Amino acid sequence: MTDRPSILSRLNALPKRKIARWGAVGYVVVVIAGAFIGAEIALRSKTKWVKGTFVPVGRRGNSVYLPASPETLSKGVIGMVPIAPNRGHALLGEAKLAGTLVRREILRERGRIPDGSVAWASTFVYNGTPAQLGVPFEPTVVHTDVGDMPAWFIPQLHGAGAAEKGDAIAIVIHGHGGQRAQALRMLPTLMESGVASLFVTFRNAYGAPRTGKGYLSLGDQEAEDVLHALAWAKERGFKRAVLYGFSMGGNIALCAVQRQDRWPIPVTGVILDCPALEWRDVMFSQGERYGLPRFLARPVARLTELIVTRRSGQNFDTVDQLAAAPKFTLPMLLFHGTRDRTIPVRQSDKLAALRPDLVEYHRVEGAKHIRCWNISPKEYDGALLRFIEKVLLGVKGG
Secondary structure, three states: OOOOOOHHHHHHHOOHHHHHHHHHHHHHHHHHHHHHHHHHHHHOOOOOOOOOEEEEOEEEOOEEEEEOOOOOOOOOOEEEEEOOOOOEEEEEOOOEEEOOEEEEEEEEEEEOOOOOOEEEEEOOOOOOOHHHHOOOOEEEEEEEOOEEEEEEEEOOOOOHHHHHOOOEEEEEEOOOOOOHHHHHHHHHHHHHHOOEEEEEOOOOOOOOOOOOOOOOOOOOOHHHHHHHHHHHHHHOOOOEEEEEEEOHHHHHHHHHHOOHHHOOOOEEEEEEEOOOOOHHHHHHHHHHHOOOOHHHHHHHHHHHHHHHHHHHOOOOOOOOOOOOHHHOOOOEEEEEEOOOOOOOHHHHHHHHHHOOOOEEEEEEOOOOOOOHHHHOHHHHHHHHHHHHHHHHOOOOOO
């Protein structure tokens, strides 16, 4: 019986030109497919749900035991919300392995999460409205030229801090495919600072009005909705504001900052959490994240840019905040995690290096995308409080 030739020997027998042609075809297919997928994600990314995982809960006293998963094993603090018929919410401390399970201690609890219940666990901590924290709020809308944008208004607390900052409001802006609930982790500290808060959304995000084909503009047109949010604040009697942007929300905030001549009220500072500062670099980074070698990631990123521009008219220079850095005049508080695989930390490194006169930079070791708070809530909250105090103390409303 004759041995059949191996696959390797068959390949070696193929003409080199044929192999080269098939390699070239494969290269082109990967570049084109990757670019079209990347463009679709860039232009339309929204989801109804806050990212998390559903888990069965074992409880012994103040300890909970959860199945191991990327979410339950994440570094730092996570949140847990039981599904019906149970009610409540818990803040859980650092993960520790207990055999095949993950043990976390309950740091804070509202209601009661019983043993044997099923719960949603997430590094975003909350998945509802401010009511989930026991905080009174007003569901409202921000009127814009393209429709009404849903928002949550949280009035300032009464007290000495509020008396000093009673005319100030924080405009909180979620990111690409994000939800307002992702910033609820920071709400207690915003309230403690004495400012009111308006958690906004923007055109073509989940629950907001759709414009045209529903394409996002990566910060450019969405900044118009933030200007309208400032107008909403002015109508409510506020005289000054800080902008607080997460991921793409940071780019939106910086686009709004550059339209100072159209501010309805003064903006005195900007808070940025893992901001998307330069989208070409983000697209290149995403190619690498999903396993493309650099020689493929670069052409995929370039073609993605061309497709996005062709489909939506996007001007990538308009949303390049690193190029715009010399124009900035406002103080900034900047957080970015070293394990961020969505927006590379090198972007924030560069902004901090370009404008050390304006930027207070907290480079958080081990933090994933917009999870800097989770690694060290005390340090994050302390920096947030000090920054708000700095940019609002003694500023007179106009």
